[in-house]
Amino acid sequence: MSPIRYKQLDVFAARHGGGNPLGVVIDAQGWSDERMQRFAHWTNLVETTFLLPARAEGADYRARIFTPSKEIPFAGHPTIGSAHAALDAGLITPDAAGVVWQECGAGVLPILVEGTGPARELFVQAPKATVVGDASKGGECLSSVLYGVALGALQPACVEGGRRWWVAEFADEAALRGWRPDHATIRKLAVATDTLGLCVFARTAEGLAVRAFPAGVGIVEDPASGAANGLIAAYVATHDHTGALAKGYVVSQGREVGHDARIIIRIDGGHVWVGGRTNTIIDGVVDWRDA
Template structure:
């Protein structure tokens, strides 16, 4: 049973302990689906990924992403962290400052800027579409948000690699102090085949422009300390709704303080509305994993 290199990371942070944990197994081409799922369940990290040889010459590598209970097509922090490992381990190299990730959501470019501890990676989020805006006050989502003063944009149901309900709060303090009904969010997620609810508020803090909280109850997570996919959908929604607004070309996000983290995510929005979500990654553990691959 040959060993594979294994990394444990903290993603979207300038220091260990501030971001979102991730486990990455390198070169797992001979691992079965069941072995990957079993290992992801054993690590019990929000997501564990497996770096594989690409199936197309256009890709730098292929990536599979697992929660402890199932495989998912795309997620932001696993993509950023896995690209970090691909570069650090020599599994793949960037060409003209870009890696191409192959995953179930397609071929996704990742921009590489800087070197070593200063390196910042940004992934182009899957194209998003707004499926619905507004909320019926009598619905479960409506009652969940009934005591919140909402912001400029109406709540929305948005899809792009993943599905999320989004809601803007009018004040950052209310967002940070909110104690949501997690059982209600889980029912909302399951009824709509979505991850759950992501809420955000604009900020006057000089260190960031938006504070954000994500509750992916649809996959059994109470609150996510740093969510690339959710941030990508929020960015796409803002850019579409406010094309001439101050955030339409990008901004900085603070996430995770309410659960003891302090993640920072950089959002860039191109003129063609392509959304890039990025930040720094810290390697915390590097070693080998011995696991039955069949």
């Protein structure tokens, strides 16, 4: 049996160890759903992805994304990390426009490749996002979580696009970074509204500071959230389309949990691109056998 290649990555990192970890099984053809899920549970990473030959027309490869407990259709850092791994493994090459096409549960998504080597940055076009509820839909749970918080210009909303999150703007960066939320109530909010949880953000000199609490999938705080930042960007682009953030900005995330993520947002013609740099931390093979 040929060795099965495996990489462990640091996605959206401003420095090594500052981003969101991701496991990628490069050669997952022939793996059953149960085998993938069992391996993802064992890695105990936020997500683990499995690369396969494409099935959809126009796609260069296919990525399946698993949390430790279930498969999900889309997430930002697994998408960027999977493309990084596929490029490094020689599975794909960008087209003349510098784009690779990844098939996942959210469809076939373009990923723009800029630069080479350690300086390479990848940008995924986030799925189209729509507002599916205002603050009133969050009920007492949302009101309780945000009680006493000075909110910013944009009102809280539930936004969907590949994933579904509550988003809320804080008026002050220092208040955002020092906030100690009620995680149990965020969990209740996520369950009651069928969302991942709550993302909060505040404006900074570079763009936004973001914190994400995906209690709906059992995570207290996420250090780097590509999909969530795509939803925030879409919400900002729709409701603040003439402001300083209208064409894009830089996100700082994860410092409150010992990380240092740098996520780059571009907004172009109504499309949101989410990107940044990825570091390969572990590059080897995996020996994972069926029970």
